[in-house]
Amino acid sequence: MSTTLYCDNPEWKDVTPIPQDDGPNPLVPIAYSKEYSDAMDYFRAVTRTNEKSARVLNLIEDIIDMNPAHYTVWNYRQQVLFALNFDLEQELNYIDEIIADQAKNYQVWHHRQVIVDRLDKGDREIQFINSVLDEDSKNYHGWSYRQWVVKRFNLWNSELTYTNDLILFDVRNNSAWNYRYFILFNNPNSPSNELLESEIKFAQKQIILAPNNCSSWTYLKALHEKMDKPLQSVEPFLQQLIESKVDSPFVLSTYIDIYEQCAKLENTPVNPAAFEMCLELAEKKDTIREKYWNYKKKNLEKLNIN
Template structure:
């Protein structure tokens, strides 16, 4: 950042700064630093005259260093870059440095998307995103941006195997499970019945390794729904877990879903075992959600009354 205030910089003598106008009686005025107020006064001035120049880019860099979440500043940077026909690969290098310190800053991720879209080249994006997710495997902005990149540049082919590696390292990575679902059902080539069965087998294996992981259970249920088969179709897997003496609230929850769906399909009362499981979850296995399971039990009892 410049060590000299813009008001003292000879290169900016031709610009009349525009102070911030908070009105005559601001309720809670923000105590900006002297450097930030000075830079913003000149930013308002150059935007009012629509100046697009290298010195404006430098001014914007100073402001971003002080406030990297300033959306308007990022937006005007794009306008200036495109007007000057700037080297956008160099801009990506600049963004690399910013994201290294601001990995959860939405504005810088959006700026990168705009620049890459303008370049019409995503060659460096997957390695870049991989590096970010290695630092924080659950970075929401990184995953969201990855979805855009893969769709924008048709980079679907290796994405399932990428999530394989992440889940083998950490089966509880809910972001990887969510992204795996996105890849499977948003790719231009929809999954075959064979691939869906492979996914079911893969997920069941992960559940066996970590039966108390909610993400893999949710993924398994979603897969079965996508196959248009009744939930009862994965009851044999549940029985293998019971035989292995697995205790998991998600195991009982899956059984409750099966019993509820069966009752609706057959227009018959819900199996009493489902009501008992609700009590088991409310009083023991998932007591933190006691109110939910009591509500679920009441809902099933109400369903019984309507099925009679």
């Protein structure tokens, strides 16, 4: 970042800065630093004249250094880069440095997407995203950007294997489970029944390892819903867990879902066991969600009335 104020820089003497106008009596004016106010005064001036030059890029870098979440500045940077036919690979190197310290800054991730889309190649992106997720495997921006990259450049082939590794390392990584679902059902090549059946077994295996992990249970139920497969087919697996003395509220909650689904599909009363399970969850197994299970029980009772 420049240590000289722009108002004292001879290179900028041809520009008349435009101060921020907060009106005659601002209620709570923001106390900007002298350096930031100075740089923004010149930024407003160059955008007013639509100047796109190397010195404007330097000005923008200074502002980003002080406020990396300034969306308007990032947007104008893109316009300047494209107008100058700037080396976009070099720009990616610059973004690498910014994201190293600003991994959860939406604006810089969006800027990278714009640049990569303009380059029309994503050969360095997966490795880059991996490095970010290695630092924080639940970084929302990294996962969201990964979805875009995979779709944009048709990079589906090795992504299930990637989530395998993450889930084996941390079965509770909800981001990896969500991404696995995305890969399965957004791929232009629809998953085969054989693959989906293997995914059910994969989810069941992870449930056995960590029966109180919500992510794997949600994934298992989502697979059945997507396959239009009755949830009742999970009953043998639930019985296996019970026989193995697995004590998890998700066993009971899945049984409740099964009883509810059967009642709706067959137009029959809800199995009374579902009401007892709701009470057991509310009073013993999942007391933190007591109100939810009491609410669920009332809704199931309404099904019997109707």
